[in-house]
Amino acid sequence: MSNKNISHVSIIMDGNGRWATQRNMPRVHGHREGIKSINKIVSACSVRQISQLTLFAFSSENWKRPEYEVQFLLKLFEDSIIKYINDLHSNNVKIKFIGNLDIFGKKLLDSIRNAEKITMNNTGLKLNFALNYGGKWDIINAFNKILDDNNSSLQNKKINIDDFEKYLSLEGDSPDLLIRTAGEQRLSNFMLWQHAYTELYFTDCLWPDFDEKELDVAIQHYQNITRKYGSLTSENSIDKKNVK
Ligand code: IPE
Ligand code: IPE
Ligand code: MG
DSSP: OOOTTOOEEEEEOOOHHHHHHTTTOOHHHHHHHHHHHHHHHHHHHHHTTOOEEEEEEEETTGGGSOHHHHHHHHHHHHHHHHHHHHHHHHTTOEEEEESOGGGSOHHHHHHHHHHHHHTTTOOSOEEEEEEEEOHHHHHHHHHHHHHHOTTOTTTTSOOOHHHHHTTSGGGGOOOSEEEEOSSOOSOTTSOTTTTTTOEEEEOSOOGGGOOHHHHHHHHHHHHTOOOOTTSSSOGGGSOGGGOO
């Protein structure tokens, strides 16, 4: 399958709880199963030469869940980072975490920083995990970083979109394709700025059932779309970074 036009894919990995409930299992079993899908899709993206994959793993709203589920998820992230970091590193994957990470406990934070440090010079797939992430938080955080940066040339100046984007997560880098599993058709506060012109693909498939074949269906959907960015011509003649 050709995928010359697709460089950045983002995924709202939804439906773990329903997957487990359908099997009369506790919801958290679905989260554990969801890790297997992450492994499959990370490898599949590398093989398909997609350069960047951004996964929504825990939202700034997910703290509203029962304490047991929240604690289970945080421990699962911690354990999974430690378990898979060597494999990811040997596959040349470069890992980054985005979100309000400072509030996490030392163990999780150490595993996050360690994963980023070990893989920082890797040149393969850029793999971003959004943890305690909210799109509104991202925008306000960028704004506050500008206010706090006394050395910035932006102080006391009107700022433009290009200036502002540098302070956002992923420096405002836009996914080409957003996939959301499990049927809901909403952003749930995921990268509000970065998804401004992203193509959206929704599937009823629950995240633990999502695999390479499902990914290829999503990519095929993307490849059938003409991206015009408000113009009358296709993307080939347009600089997509030029979305204001
Ligand atoms: C997504 O699955 C995982 C997280 C939000 C952490 P859910 O846990 O939201 O699964 P459903 O939507 O309840 O089925
Ligand atoms: C979005 O899923 C967050 C993640 C996948 C991490 P949710 O299940 O939390 O979203 P809502 O509640 O359906 O909007
Ligand atoms: Mg959900």
